[in-house]
Amino acid sequence: MFRKNEPAVQIKTPAEISRMREAGKVVARTLDALRAAVEPGMSTLDLDAIAEARIRDAGAVPSFKGYYGFTGSICASVNDEVVHGIPRADKVLAEGDIISIDCGAVLDGWHGDSAVTMPVGTPRAQDLRLMEVCEESMWRGIAELRPGNHLGDIGAAIDGSMRSAGRFGNVQEYGGHGIGTEMHMDPHVLNYGKRGKGQELVEGMCLAIEPMANAGTRHVVQLEDGWTVVTRDAERSAHFEHSVAITAEGPLVLTAREENRERIARLGFPDPGFQ
Known part of the structure; x- marks a missing residue:
């Protein structure tokens, strides 16, 4: 199916994709709860506690907690923090901030992973x-x-969209990934690329698509905590992510939230179910 230099990718059956959608619903509902809770004066650790409670109440487990020693159930990245911000009691949100929240949950052995950026x-x-x-x-x-496209098509679309919008920095050091029985799997999904290049996409692949856009340059640096990534020029950054299954009918958004319903319908994607 793949050329010898391409990584083996976990292919899911329709039944397994349905189970991934259930994990995705846990993540979606948790992000909805966090969006409703965010306000000035809250700490990112407060938000982490809300997320962990919602995930566990749903019978799932936070994917991030304990991952290579990470202490949070979410990544909470504020203003110039791009990704992997560690929830902290002393990181208190203020009026006018923006916060990117990345959330993952594993339910019955299947992972969901999604991120949103929102104002405070x-x-x-x-x-x-x-x-x-x-x-x-x-x-x-x-x-x-879609089956028959390539990884390079994804990156080209993301980069082209960002470039056409003006002078925004498309972070290149981090990107999307395969997802399934593990949170991070092959293939790595770059947020830039050339059309027609890279591994061919086939039905049953599940990928997390997650661009990061900086208000300034694309350059980033990791802090001494070994996790938090910030913009090098201290400009603000945004991060969005959905886990998606490739089907014969088109992209099935596994972590779709109610607020995505209209856009998914407009794009002609399969209905993921919002119950």
Whole structure:
């Protein structure tokens, strides 16, 4: 099925994809709860406690907690923090901040993984634009998840979308990934690339698509805590992610939230079910 230099990728049956959607629903509902809870004065550790409770109440387990020693159930990245922010009691949200929350859950052995960026209090116009650009690039990438396309098509769509929106930095050091019985699996999914290049996409692949857009340059640096990634120029960053299954009918968004219903219908993607 694949050329010798391509990694073996876990292919899911329709029944297994349905089980992944159930894990995705846990993540989706947790992110909805966090969006409703975010307000000035909360710490990122407060949000982490809400997330862990929601995940465990659903009969699932947080994917992130204990992952290579990570202490949180979510990644909570504020303002110039791009990804992998560690929830902390002393990281208190203020009016005008933005926060990216990455959430993962494993249910009956199957993983869901999704991220959103949201304002704290009244948003600034430039932050809304940054989030819009990042989320749109994610959807453009997801639209390429069809049998016969290639990994390079995903990256080209994401990068092209971001470039067409203006002077935003497309982070290249981090990207998406395969997902299934593990949170991070082959293949790695770059957020840039060339059309027609890279591994061919086939029905049954499940990929997490997650662009990161910076208000300034694309360059980032990891802090001494070994996790938190920040923009090198201290400009703000946004991060969006969905886990998606490749089906004959098109991209099935496994972590779809109710607020995604209209967009998924407009794009002509299969209905993931919102019950």
